[in-house]
Amino acid sequence: MPELDLDQRLRDDAARQPEIVPPPLDAALARLDVPARLHTGRVLLAVAACVLLVAGLALALTLATGGEDGATPVGGPSASGLPPTRGSEVLRYVRNTGFDGALLVPGEPRALDVLLPYGTDAGECSVFEPQLVITQDASTVRVRVAGYQYLPKPKPGQDYVGFTCAGAGERAVRVTLDEPLGDRTLRDAIAADKRPVVPGDPADFPSPAHLPAGFHVTAAEPASAAAGRDFASRTYSRGDATLVLEVGPPDADIESPLDHVLRHVDVDGHRATLTGDGSEQVLRWSEGASGRVRQLVYYLGHNYLSVDELVQVAGSLS
Amino acid sequence: MAAIVGRAPLRPGTIEREAFGAWVDPHWATMAHLARRLAPAGEWEDVLQEALGAAWRKRGQYDPGRGSPRNWLLAVVADQARKGHRRRRAFDVLEDGAVDDVRADLDLARALRRLTARQRAAIELHYYLGLPVAEVAEVLGCSPGTVKSTLSDARARLRRELGEEYRHA
16 A cells, blocks of 8 residues: 555645635624523534535545445445435445444443444535444454445446535444443454444443532543543533533643633642633642543533532542 | 723723624634534534634733734634533433434544544644644644644544554654
């Protein structure tokens, strides 16, 4: 295989990015007094624009298909649940890709939440239609993500040119194995990085011995190098107030030069910094020898927690 | 804008806002570009709006001695994108989903997503916005040496993820 220049590939990819048409600045300025809806959940995911990677300009995707109609491609797995056509387009097997990580499911030993990249179709590009393919034996469980795409039929002699959305999100798809994963190795059948994937166990995350009354755990995520996630986190909610406890390596995340320091406090003998604004407060400190960073993020609800209460929660982390 | 940035008026009025808008305007498209590259899927316009609001509220913190207005505004965008990802982690609930509801990336986009937040920001600023290392350092609030090592780590990670025989530049 010839050597490829990563610098050049990045620059080429940057040059292919489409012009971004920002919303009118005047309208955005007029909205400054309106509370912004930063997090709008999956509804927005379904309708909003994707990050566009115009891959096809440089990468004509000669699709590995054998059937004339492309619905049952040679070499591709069956695309169960996907209709063979959509309007004038036909479903084509394009390529395989990998997954971002996995989570064990408490109380369901045969279940696994596989974390997949998630993108949306803004109408300016085609998207992959992934299908999970699981193969398993006594020692290994392999997961492959087979990608499909709805594309117009090419004219004779033409190749397909793929314009593919690259979403920045992630979602979990639950799969049921033949038997519990147990000591078997989980592998990404496609990713270039051949190291086994270690699924996260939600029971392994740091948890506080003390929580203000009414808070209950609502989510837990492992740190995942594969997904570019620095912190393991556990989330608690009470009404519209949310507490996120995170722990990660010393160089994790971006230190914002813009955070407004409210005060410094002592957390279990460590100097912690409390930053925040009108919607959230972040209590951040480093553990002594390991240097690992812990932070407690508090999204303010109507039932305000005092700084003393936050420090009490932080100090009780296991 | 010197009359605007550097102090925080008690009651920002229309004139103040117009001056702020004129200050932001030359950099608005660049801010949008970075928001689109760094924000969670489908949220870049929200992140951009949040960044504008944060810049408005924090405009008194801008210090011309520490960098250009553009780089300060890009730092605000990067900060809001980071917070957007954190909020998504906090508020999204894992749920079963039909397999045909999910989407996959091409290799490079997927590999970029696997970088840490700092590595991703450095790559985006340097390669996709074309900022030199010194200006990336201004945006990230660190030294140029740290940016160089961050970019080096990021490229090493990308090479591993892409699994192709990329030449070490």
